[in-house]
Amino acid sequence: MSASMTDETDAPIHEPRLWRDNGWTAQVIKNEDDEGWAVAMFKAGESEPALVGPWTMGRDKKNPKPLDTAAFNTLVKTASEVIRRHEQQLHAQLNKALHVARDGNWIKVTLEIVPAEDDPYAWLRAHDAAGGQLAQVKVAANFRFSQSTVEAWVDNGFERPAGRD
Template sequence: MPCRIEAPERIGGRIPPRSIQTAAPVTALPANEPAELSDTDAAGDDVTHSPRLWRDDGWTASVIKNEDDDGWAVAMLKDGEAEPALVGPWTMGRDKKNPKPLDVNAFTTLVKTASEVLRRHEQQLHAQLHKHVSVSASSGEYDVTLDIVPDEYDPYATLTALDRFGEAVARVKVAPNFKLSKTSALAWIDNDFRRPQ
């Protein structure tokens, strides 16, 4: 919005102070911090490149004050997630007071590290929710799986027996805390696949 400057009028031989109206106050940037560059990429995603906030490619890196000491930390947040995938220490700048500015190389490294953290977390969660044992019973060879559904209101698990061709021969609903082991799988098979108590 353009400024409106009222022309001065002489009053008694002197010029009164000028009246200036602007849309918003202007704040000067510190000399060591370049202006924030913000844009929208071809996919329509918000892109921000500034010393303490870098948003691109589905990720946001934020340099924040470390609450535990005088240093700085960086948080990596994946679009659509409520919690950061990674929070870690961040390097001080040359003045030993302000944080080192984010740049494309640092952001790329942070995205790679945060993606690896998410991948390991997903693998760990999958291992907790999906268990598997192979057993040899009198009726044949079976792969027995336990798939836990961690529903907030009605958690449960599904116990499935697969024959050597990978065909499901039995499937029952069990408690989410059912302990799958070779012993419990054989007991289930030997009990004609009746639902374990």
């Protein structure tokens, strides 16, 4: 990655192979896999590209097509969508919810995994239908979150599951 990629300035750059604007940088690079070209999209402050994809050859069939406003805007939109989908997937992996019916009332049970590097853990929480918290216990990050374990936790009066931390 070139020094300009990590530069935190907001000064726009509009060059044929390097375009920076609105918190994004596009850099056209030689494709390592074949004779073609690729474009890498970096969000400001990030060291890894959010998106790397093929780039169109220019008219001479040797050099890349120059970046322009329309192409850059399309790349920003695509890279933003990739980031959004990644964040949604991560959120879904770290946050789970199930419902249990007891005494004519619905209880929502959630598991929120905290992926701490040294000691990951999770919060097991129960909420009533109005959103009021009924219980919260800390469990192991690998807690088996299933309908049966959730029902057992509720039926045991929200006691901390044994051997789960």
